[in-house]
Amino acid sequence: MTTSNSRAAGLLHLRDRALKRGDPVPLPLTMASIYLSPGDSSDTIEYGRFGNPTWHAVEDMLGHLEGAPCIAFPSGMAAIAATFFALLKAGERMLLPADGYHTTRAVAERLKAFGVDFDTRPTAGFLDGGFAGYRLVFVETPANPGLDICDITAAADAIHAAGGLFIVDNTTMTPLGQRPLDLGADIVVAADTKAPNGHSDALFGHVASRDPEIIEAVRKWRVTAGSIPSPFDAWLVHRGLETLDMRFERMCNTAELIAPRLKAHRAVRSLRYPGLPEDPSHNLARVQMERFGFLISFVLDSEEKAERFIDGCALMHSATSFGGVHTTAERRDKRGDAVPGGFVRLAVGCEPAEELWKAIEESLDRL
Template sequence: MDNQGKERFAKLLHHRAAALQKGEPVAPPIVSATTFHLPEVAGASHVYGRMSMPTWEAVEAQLGILEDAPCVAFPSGMAAISAALMAVLTDRKRLIIPADGYYVTRVFSAEILAAYGVEVIEVPTAEMETTDVSGGAVVFLETPSNPGLECCDIALIAARVRAAGGLLIVDNTTMTPLLQRPLDLGADIVVAADTKAPGGHSDILFGHVATRDAGIEERVRNWRKLSGAVPGAFEAWLLHRGIETLEVRMERMCASAQTIAERLAAHPRVTNLRFPGLPTDPSHAIAKRQMSGFGFLIGFELASAESAEAFLAACPFVTQTTSFGGTHSAGERRARWGDPVAPGFIRLSVGVEPLEPLWGAIKTALDVTQ
């Protein structure tokens, strides 16, 4: 994280202090009320739980500091993604999405949005910089892509999309606003699954939409209110707590991932290693230019699906699970979900375990894998 990011995070940790009265709790309370005292509606701070809730607002304030933009909270990353897409695919009916991105975004686009007359075009992340964005298209990026960790130039694509009268949405789940700032690079909207690193403990679903366009923000908030896609107070409270340790967790996770990627590169059983922090990675130059860190996700291949499954079963410090960004290192053979990757491809999410025991377990499991 750069110095500006560190200053922003320090502000986040103390942003509630100025408004606290004597004797009030430093941590925000969990307010789970759905109804509020309303002798009259005019001037009421809260009206009904589907419209607003104090604990959502506390976490939206945190996220707003990180994004340097208004944020709208949702009960999952996909709820945030679908809200952003539904808010802008009204008069716009052309959507360009990554063919190698998160598979649920692709399924939602193909099975739901297409049924409403949206033309869905899938383009590999590596080709996004040169693809045809004419006609006021909505362009949706993941960079690095999930799970392949391919990067593309956000600023370049944002300029091309804007010149063509379109809108750019960036899914920034893999990096978080600590390591990559798509709004600063020209994106119109950022979406993210805070289920991952911001929550950090694999115990909540949460997501958010961030935008500096007041009209888009209003449509996204209206979608949340009318669709009922609202987060729970307890989940918001857990996310608020998780975000307060995000910076220190990310520092450990990213540093460990860098070292582990360098060591994996030298292992004879590992092929097609992807990690943006390696100078040999095809995305390294772009990542170095637009990110302030290289993240905690590593992609690599073993010889077969059986080899990948044997490695995961043999490594006691890599949890076999989907998702990523938690305190526990996690690994998954992504082809089982239908991702366009090799059968032996593993997405490794590096957690907060001490480096050497973690690497020792990974190396031992690799050494015994056939």
């Protein structure tokens, strides 16, 4: 059985098999739109929309982590949209989480104009009602931002019995924290903008599947639609992936330390973190997740207190993304999520754990 440690170790040496004496050990950045292609060039890159050595190196790394072929995209949403457009046709339906990332539902809303309809269902009760009639079923687990969890294996079994395809958005966990393909999902999508890149300086996403027909359909969609990643962003993600194991471990360890302290603070009204034994998702998380993640959600008394807490914390940025080396937090109702005004999504970064907790506690104490 391949472990997280062996995957992480192998990740750093994927290029070794192709290196020759005198070659650079770090990945070179290839900036090219045209390639020399005389005669039959079907086995080479012909044009920048068809391929790029830098993307291919990143796809190789992501494929190593996922244990499946990967197709790279310029963002997580581009990856999600590609699966919808490549695999759905007029007259079909899909099922989405009611409490996951809201832009996924916005893309699905646009697909109505093409004859594709959708329903939504809360993540915590995602298996309720069955899956008959759905061509695609899409879940984000843990759901962003509420952190409810769906039983991936049970959902996969039920979806396949109903004749559907199952997509899991694994952005919040990365392949080092959760492996949906091993649990029965047909497709994984993720925004590598987050922890895989890790430095908040590139947009990127990927689709992974062990089904060759799915991969080919998604690849053809990328070539036709031109939804291709920048070589420079791919190079940044490649560099970030080399330290993902260390960063992810530190972020998860710190979140596990901070979550119970946050829950016990007088200013916090309610808190969700799958790593807490009393969390409603804890038992399922222990079974299907390799780590409990670095996201913590909690509620303060008001919008005003939530903003004061975030702005008043010396080791925290008010920002809408997560997974970078800097701890970030955001009051999520301003992004359109159906949450209380004082709801805060905290994304733990790589700061030393006790120093980060001291800054968080000081800001909470001032409320």
